Amino acid sequence: MSELNRNFIAALNRKSQKIPPLWIMRQAGRYLPEYRKVRSNFKNFLDMCKTPEVCCELVMQPIERYDFDAAIIFSDILTIPDALGLGVSFVEGKGPIFSNPIQKPEDIIDMRTFNADNLDYVYKTAELTRRELDKNIPLIGFAGSPWTLAAYSIEGSSSKNFDLTKSFIENHPDDAHKFLEILTDACFEYLKRQIISGVDVIQIFDSWANLLSESQYLEYSLDYIKKLLKKLSADTITSQTPTIVFARDPKCDLAEFKLDDLSCYGMFTSVNRTHAMNIFEGSQSLQGNLDPKILLEDNKVIKESVSKIISDFADYPGFIFNLGHGITPDIDPDKVKVLVDAVREN
Numbered sequence: 001m002s003e004l005n006r007n008f009i010a011a012l013n014r015k016s017q018k019i020p021p022l023w024i025m026r027q028a029g030r031y032l033p034e035y036r037k038v039r040s041n042f043k044n045f046l047d048m049c050k051t052p053e054v055c056c057e058l059v060m061q062p063i064e065r066y067d068f069d070a071a072i073i074f075s076d077i078l079t080i081p082d083a084l085g086l087g088v089s090f091v092e093g094k095g096p097i098f099s100n101p102i103q104k105p106e107d108i109i110d111m112r113t114f115n116a117d118n119l120d121y122v123y124k125t126a127e128l129t130r131r132e133l134d135k136n137i138p139l140i141g142f143a144g145s146p147w148t149l150a151a152y153s154i155e156g157s158s159s160k161n162f163d164l165t166k167s168f169i170e171n172h173p174d175d176a177h178k179f180l181e182i183l184t185d186a187c188f189e190y191l192k193r194q195i196i197s198g199v200d201v202i203q204i205f206d207s208w209a210n211l212l213s214e215s216q217y218l219e220y221s222l223d224y225i226k227k228l229l230k231k232l233s234a235d236t237i238t239s240q241t242p243t244i245v246f247a248r249d250p251k252c253d254l255a256e257f258k259l260d261d262l263s264c265y266g267m268f269t270s271v272n273r274t275h276a277m278n279i280f281e282g283s284q285s286l287q288g289n290l291d292p293k294i295l296l297e298d299n300k301v302i303k304e305s306v307s308k309i310i311s312d313f314a315d316y317p318g319f320i321f322n323l324g325h326g327i328t329p330d331i332d333p334d335k336v337k338v339l340v341d342a343v344r345e346n
């Protein structure tokens with residue numbers, strides 16, 4: 001096993017590494033010309049996600065280019081709402097659009113029952129990729145948090161403020177909770193099947209954590225993340241798989257994520273690193289959090305920013321280098337190489 005890659009799992013187990021393991025959120029994506037070439041063969045993004053051989057190739061692209069220390073399944077968080085019959089498609093320049101969103105409480109009752117078998121294409125991608133990937137490189141599986149999936153499913157698209165979602169939870173709190181329960185169970189079944197199919201680590205993306213006030217966050221999001229983590233740690237098949245939670249700017253105290261069932265907290269860009277270390281105190285490893293916008297700066301700024309983060313975490317038990325949110329399509333792939341070299345030469 002190569003030293004760097006063994007380090008990713010070791011870091012998740014709260015062991016300090018001389019060189020932090022490195023991967024980046026959305027590492028397979030539109031900033032890569034080889035991704036855009038494959039993407040041009042598909043009109044609908046979800047059709048591409050439903051083609052395991054292609055997804056496997058996309059997972060491998062950033063690994064081959066940068067030798068990252070972890071690979072992530074190529075898919076999307078919206079596969080679950082799609083399997084619930086909400087009719088997800090991706091419209092060029094607009095992001096996801098639902099043809100059948102949850103507009104009223106009855107829509108939750110009428111919704112198709114979740115059947116994990118309907119996401120067979122994702123497990124196929126996991127199996128194929130696990131076979132293709134160097135056995136020393138861990139494969140990350142993922143799901144959206146129940147709250148983030150509910151927000152897209154109610155809103156029916158991306159949105160700046162998610163006003164429909166906010167009024168749904170205010171007007172129909174019991175129905176919202178019912179929906180979040182369904183999504184929590186679906187996430188658990190889905191992640192379990194990913195683990196059975198070969199993924200080594202799980203990341204939960206709470207990308208719309210920032211929409212909620214503190215008390216709403218605890219009630220509508222964190223509570224369900226906790227339930228999901230509990231289910232994963234109570235199940236004999238999933239209990240040994242390390243877990244990462246990434247939440248975008250949640251309005252609660254970071255200490256709320258200091259959970260026995262959680263291996264690693266993924267820090268959003270705005271998280272203060274010293275504060276995070278003081279709160280988590282080595283109970284969880286930490287992942288993050290270079291601002292993706294730094295990759296638009298010149299090489300000197302990138303190298304200095306990387307050095308600063310690495311020196312901040314030098315004594316922390318279990319640190320994984322990542323961005324503070326996904327890489328954006330406007331980044332020059334050469335800048336990612338500068339980042340990778342800076343992390344490893346530090």
Ligand code: CP3
Nearest residue numbers: 025026027028029045072074075076077095096205207326
């Ligand atoms: O390497 C990887 O990380 C690729 C796998 C991956 C994708 N989406 C591929 C993708 C992962 C882990 C995701 C997660 C995801 N999807 C999140 C959570 C991460 C985050 O950024 O907070 C969210 C919120 C989504 C939902 C989603 N998917 C949106 C809103 C969009 C459209 C917006 C946009 O950037 O255009 C997507 C599409 C999507 N998912 C793309 C990729 C590579 C771009 C689609 C394309 O090529 O047309």
